[in-house]
Amino acid sequence: MFKVVLVRHGESIWNQENRFTGWTDVDLTEKGVREAIKAGELLKKVPYEIDIAFTSVLKRAIKTLNYILDANDLLWIPIHKSWKLNERHYGALQGLNKQETAEKYGAEQVQLWRRSFDVPPLQITAEDDRYPQKDKRYGRLTEQEIPLGESLKDTIARVVPYWEAEIVPQIKAGKKVLVVAHGNSLRALMKVLEEISDEDIVDLNIPTAVPILYELDDNLRPLNRHFLGDEERVQEKIDVVANPSKIME
Numbered sequence: 001m002f003k004v005v006l007v008r009h010g011e012s013i014w015n016q017e018n019r020f021t022g023w024t025d026v027d028l029t030e031k032g033v034r035e036a037i038k039a040g041e042l043l044k045k046v047p048y049e050i051d052i053a054f055t056s057v058l059k060r061a062i063k064t065l066n067y068i069l070d071a072n073d074l075l076w077i078p079i080h081k082s083w084k085l086n087e088r089h090y091g092a093l094q095g096l097n098k099q100e101t102a103e104k105y106g107a108e109q110v111q112l113w114r115r116s117f118d119v120p121p122l123q124i125t126a127e128d129d130r131y132p133q134k135d136k137r138y139g140r141l142t143e144q145e146i147p148l149g150e151s152l153k154d155t156i157a158r159v160v161p162y163w164e165a166e167i168v169p170q171i172k173a174g175k176k177v178l179v180v181a182h183g184n185s186l187r188a189l190m191k192v193l194e195e196i197s198d199e200d201i202v203d204l205n206i207p208t209a210v211p212i213l214y215e216l217d218d219n220l221r222p223l224n225r226h227f228l229g230d231e232e233r234v235q236e237k238i239d240v241v242a243n244p245s246k247i248m249e
């Protein structure tokens, strides 16, 4: 039997401000830092000694990973960073307040943009300041790879091949892998891992900085998934993600 742990980053400044974030490289809030340290402490209590970690090229995930590793005195382990684990690119919605966007376009449309399988957000153009190639870290991406605004389906198309090519071989080699990523890049991965239908994926919301422990069979199909930590607290955090205007302390 294999295992893997997935973690979404702690609360970011734009989570707190209720803005669409995507590839915008916003930092963690103080609460996000505390959540990340807590995630590290929770992981300390399970028999899962991390050997190798994977994360995105966005600081909210990288910092969360570092806080987790620091809590486990594992800052020295190899870390692989890839844009393929980035949050879904939220296109022209990036920066907009979710509540104001719902008032303008309707709550139903915003829900489709946020949680549907294949409805892409409003797109940016190459002239937009947010066009990824204007950022050095994305300079090597081909024009085809550069997102202008991704649906969950588009996100799956880059996350899952990365999972298969880079992460699966490590798990199969017996390494204890930690993946720290984002709400929708993890939904993309979990949809495929758990074979969640296009209809049911709408209801999957990933709480911030809660370690998700999977036990996997020999073919890496999940046998079970477990959110670490107090069940009620985890559910409250899931509710905040589903309804982001209700931010808890």
Ligand SMILES: O=C(O)[C@@H](CO)OP(=O)(O)O
Binding pocket: 015, 019, 020, 021, 022, 023, 087, 090, 114, 183, 184, 241
């Ligand atoms: O803004 C975003 O990039 C994501 C994650 O914070 O938001 P949502 O949960 O609305 O998909």
